[in-house]
Amino acid sequence: MQNFLVRETIVDLLLRIEQDSGFSHLLIDHEIKSRNIPPKDEALMTEIVYGTIQRKLTVDYYLKPFIHSAKKLQQWVRMLLRMSVYQMKFLDKVPDHAIIHEAVEIAKHRGHKGIASFVNGVLRSMQRRGVPDTAEIEDEAERLAIETSHPQWLVKRWIDMYGYEMTRDMCHANLERKPASIRIQPLKITRETAMDELQELGFELRKSHFSNQGILIDQGNILRTRLFEQGYVTIQDQSSMLVTEMLNAKPGMTVLDACSAPGGKVTHTAEKMQNEGLIAAYDLHAKKAKQIRKKAAELDLTIIDAKPGDARKLQEQHEKESFDRILVDAPCTGFGVIRGKPDIKYHKEKEDIDRLARIQLDILEHVAPLLKKDGRLIYSTCTVDRAENNEVAENFLARNPDFHVDPDFFEQLPAMIQDSPGCSEIGLQLFPQTFSTDGFFLTRIKRV
Numbered sequence: 001m002q003n004f005l006v007r008e009t010i011v012d013l014l015l016r017i018e019q020d021s022g023f024s025h026l027l028i029d030h031e032i033k034s035r036n037i038p039p040k041d042e043a044l045m046t047e048i049v050y051g052t053i054q055r056k057l058t059v060d061y062y063l064k065p066f067i068h069s070a071k072k073l074q075q076w077v078r079m080l081l082r083m084s085v086y087q088m089k090f091l092d093k094v095p096d097h098a099i100i101h102e103a104v105e106i107a108k109h110r111g112h113k114g115i116a117s118f119v120n121g122v123l124r125s126m127q128r129r130g131v132p133d134t135a136e137i138e139d140e141a142e143r144l145a146i147e148t149s150h151p152q153w154l155v156k157r158w159i160d161m162y163g164y165e166m167t168r169d170m171c172h173a174n175l176e177r178k179p180a181s182i183r184i185q186p187l188k189i190t191r192e193t194a195m196d197e198l199q200e201l202g203f204e205l206r207k208s209h210f211s212n213q214g215i216l217i218d219q220g221n222i223l224r225t226r227l228f229e230q231g232y233v234t235i236q237d238q239s240s241m242l243v244t245e246m247l248n249a250k251p252g253m254t255v256l257d258a259c260s261a262p263g264g265k266v267t268h269t270a271e272k273m274q275n276e277g278l279i280a281a282y283d284l285h286a287k288k289a290k291q292i293r294k295k296a297a298e299l300d301l302t303i304i305d306a307k308p309g310d311a312r313k314l315q316e317q318h319e320k321e322s323f324d325r326i327l328v329d330a331p332c333t334g335f336g337v338i339r340g341k342p343d344i345k346y347h348k349e350k351e352d353i354d355r356l357a358r359i360q361l362d363i364l365e366h367v368a369p370l371l372k373k374d375g376r377l378i379y380s381t382c383t384v385d386r387a388e389n390n391e392v393a394e395n396f397l398a399r400n401p402d403f404h405v406d407p408d409f410f411e412q413l414p415a416m417i418q419d420s421p422g423c424s425e426i427g428l429q430l431f432p433q434t435f436s437t438d439g440f441f442l443t444r445i446k447r448v
């Protein structure tokens with residue numbers, strides 16, 4: 001495919017992502033598959049799309065002095081400029097003159113000569129005069145927000161919660177790539193055998209310390225391997241694996257996963273139970289329950305009974321005190337997975353945090369009566385925010401005196417995590433910068 005066409009496809013994608021918030025990764029994957037883009041272009045395209053979204057606010061700051069009437073700018077022209085500036089400032093792969101030439105060609109093809117000359121003028125002026133220096137921004141929260149392309153309200157909120165240094169490191173970590181992380185299906189293959197097979201294919205690998213089923217991939221594409229295609233391994237972040245490790249479900253137990261799609265943790269739990277026992281898995285919509293059944297089938301796991309259902313109404317389906325283990329991996333803002341889904345940071349607002357915290361507490365309150373005495377419940381989210389994490393758990397415990405944080409939880413965490421900065425009396429907050437995982441919160445609650 002010609003460079004020109006790849007770049008024009010990127011403009012289309014950026015436009016759709018801007019309009020259709022929250023689905024960048026799904027859209028990109030779908031688009032690349034449906035357009036039969038060759039692997040060489042696929043990698044570059046993915047890099048430019050993700051990078052442009054990831055750096056959007058920084059790029060807009062760079063562009064500001066060169067665009068006098070930003071309001072009149074058509075959206076596709078804005079995307080074209082963003083994509084070009086991203087490449088000029090953050091990628092070394094293509095020389096500036098080639099980037100500008102392609103941008104001008106796209107502008108001519110999609111618009112007219114006038115737009116082409118505008119695009120040419122903006123990019124050439126920027127090349128000549130240089131971009132504004134962020135070091136001149138006096139307020140440190142504002143500077144950090146612009147340099148790392150996060151909304152200011154969020155950076156300020158994180159500074160209030162976790163301090164400036166933690167926030168700075170988290171914002172920078174959100175711009176980096178993390179190693180791919182996979183989980184072996186232990187009923188089909190051992191970690192050693194899987195690692196041997198992948199290493200023979202040229203993969204660079206490490207064992208995860210979070211789960212004895214986890215492998216980190218520093219080099220290699222797992223999607224194109226026999227092990228992935230035949231369900232010997234599945235893709236999952238280490239932090240998610242830790243959730244199931246800490247749930248500690250045993251063969252023969254009865255387990256509830258109240259919010260289980262797309263099925264990462266529930267399939268891991270079935271593996272831990274050696275496919276013996278029963279797992280009732282729910283998610284809101286029938287389509288999502290189907291997704292879980294599909295994933296379970298791919299991994300040859302038969303003890304998962306996946307159905308649509310609202311976690312807040314499960315008392316209609318199940319007797320009180322009927323589960324040994326319950327997982328509430330709650331819907332959340334997702335601020336812990338910004339690296340993989342960068343548009344999340346622009347589309348969530350403070351109101352979303354408050355709304356979700358209410359839902360999280362509501363789910364916990366309705367699901368907890370289903371836990372047997374001496375049973376364990378894990379509450380987890382893939383976000384970094386006290387209101388959705390620590391405070392939801394604290395509120396739940398304050399209102400339900402027969403539940404408390406399991407004192408064994410902390411001892412059973414992997415040794416390297418026990419003293420990590422996010423460990424508190426209420427649970428564990430993983431930050432993306434500490435172990436290069438997603439940002440995640442988890443705690444284990446015991447019924448007494």
Ligand SMILES: C[S@@+](CC[C@H](N)C(=O)[O-])C[C@H]1O[C@@H](n2cnc3c(N)ncnc32)[C@H](O)[C@@H]1O
Nearest residue numbers: 259260261262263264265283284310311329331
């Ligand atoms: C963080 S995801 C769960 C991820 C899943 N545990 C995994 O490991 O693959 C949260 C899920 O909760 C579901 N959800 C949201 N509200 C719900 C509710 N009231 N009852 C059940 N599921 C709900 C969402 O559809 C979403 O799939």
